[in-house]
Amino acid sequence: MGKLKPVSPMATPRGQKRRRDKPKRPVLDDGLPDSSAGIIAAKAARREKPPNESPQVLHQNDDDDSDDCNVSSEDEAHDMISNKSDAFDEMESSCSFQRHVTHVLANDEVNALVNQKSKFKWEMPAEEIPKSKWVGTGEKIKGPSDDLFVDVKGKLKDHWQKVLSDDLNYRSRFFSLCNSYRDIMHCNKKPFYLKGSKVDSSTMDAYLMHALSHVHRTRDVVIKNDAKLRNDANTDVMEDDSYRDQGFTRPKVLFLLPLKSIARRIVKRLIQLSPLTQKDNSMGQFKKEFGESDDELEEPNSSKPTDFNLLFAGDVEDHFLFGIKFTKKSVKLYSNFYASDIIVASPLALKLKIDGGEVTKKKGRPKENDSDFLSSIEIVVVDYADVISMQNWSHLHAVLEQLNHLPSKEHVTNVMRIRPWYLDEQARYYRQTIILSSHLTPEMNALFNGLCLNYEGKIKLATEFTGVLPKVQLEIRQVYERFDASSIGELDDARFEYFCTKVYPKIQESDEGGVLLFASSYFEYIRLSSFLKSQDASFCRIGE
Known part of the structure; x- marks a missing residue:
């Protein structure tokens, strides 16, 4: 045999105001974990501030490698002239980012999300994708916009107008879907290894621009509020929810990717789309670990199909994890996780990090389990999910389950500036998850339906496929x-x-x-x- x-x-009911019960003074219970005591104190003292206490501004003396949960001193030096204008506040209050993060969930909304009662009840055409349509839950959106810059401001708008000089239609439409802050599953994306480099690049540009916009808006709001607090020492942070502008930790965006070669393409494009011109010495380390150009790729194997050669042409290592930090003038790679705005990782590496399976170089011992930097992730992008499905899908599932948990330790954060929905353990209902793949599998459907609970709703691409049996060449x-x-x-x-x-x-x-x-x-x-x-x-x- x-x-x-x-x-x-x-x-x-957006705009709904939170109930302002007068709390008792918080008492920290030493028997609780560090983070639990701080969070309980914040919940109890949301509306009360001790007398003669000046408003707190975060990270006055922050360095790059500290456990920075929000913005550094370099960030705080950002020019605040435009932020002081009423026009800025008016524009911010009308943008999709501000509407999303300031929405207050009612109890019936939370119950509906927990019980997953929402159904796909509306549809709209998916232009440029044959025999496809977008279906969604929640309120029906007006439709993808052809104006890429309708909800983009400042340096990002100026820079993108220079970089994106052609073929804006598809980028604009998918960017507007991302900018709706709904969970998205696009499982008919033609990837570069299936000769779909144009569509693949346009989709990538759209979600990268959305991630950059989210990071910059988060920084701008924090810096503006810091400036207001410095200028007015009598401001009561606990009496004004507009100053609650942060999470437990700083990282807000997570990219989950299958291979180093794909991560290199995405990070290089992210830097190109960023208006920040200065790159620190970490770029040298990045080029050393991920490669510098396509010229270094091996010659294609003539015995293998085209998609194989294109997908596996670069570094196929599936273990990588690093942070990206944006400051006033520069982009820094390999920043401390708690000082990063974006985390780029493979599911395998992040799963090992969560489990404490990494080994320290000095002592050869497993590192301490530390996943608190995932507690405040607000956007997750899972690209090339079809490739990940051929690795170990359980790693991806485990990582997504670990997101938006209460931190196990108290990090450098002013708990009075934390958004209420973080303290109420509702962060997962505000997290946007974007899943991109060349085809759909039952596992992807299960993950999208079970772990993506965005209160805004979901958008999914539905495609009608033609039969392929008559096209089978080998009679097996x-x-x-x-x-x-x-x-x-x-x-x-x-x-x-x-x-x-x-x-x-x-x-x-x-x-x-x-x-x-x-x-x-x-x-x-x-x-x-x-x-x-x-x-x-x-x-x-x-x-x-």
């Missing part, structure tokens, strides 16, 4: 077998039982050569391997 080869994936015999399952929850057990009792005996009796068994998840892989061992089968395993 031939060898059996079980194969796992190849790599690892394909046999599909049906098995019964009492419920979707029993599906995995029923499939495994059917394999053990019906399929495996046929394999044993067969005179055919080698047999390849493919497992779609690591759990199936382990289960299948254990069964084959119990049967004394001759097999080898190919895993991560």
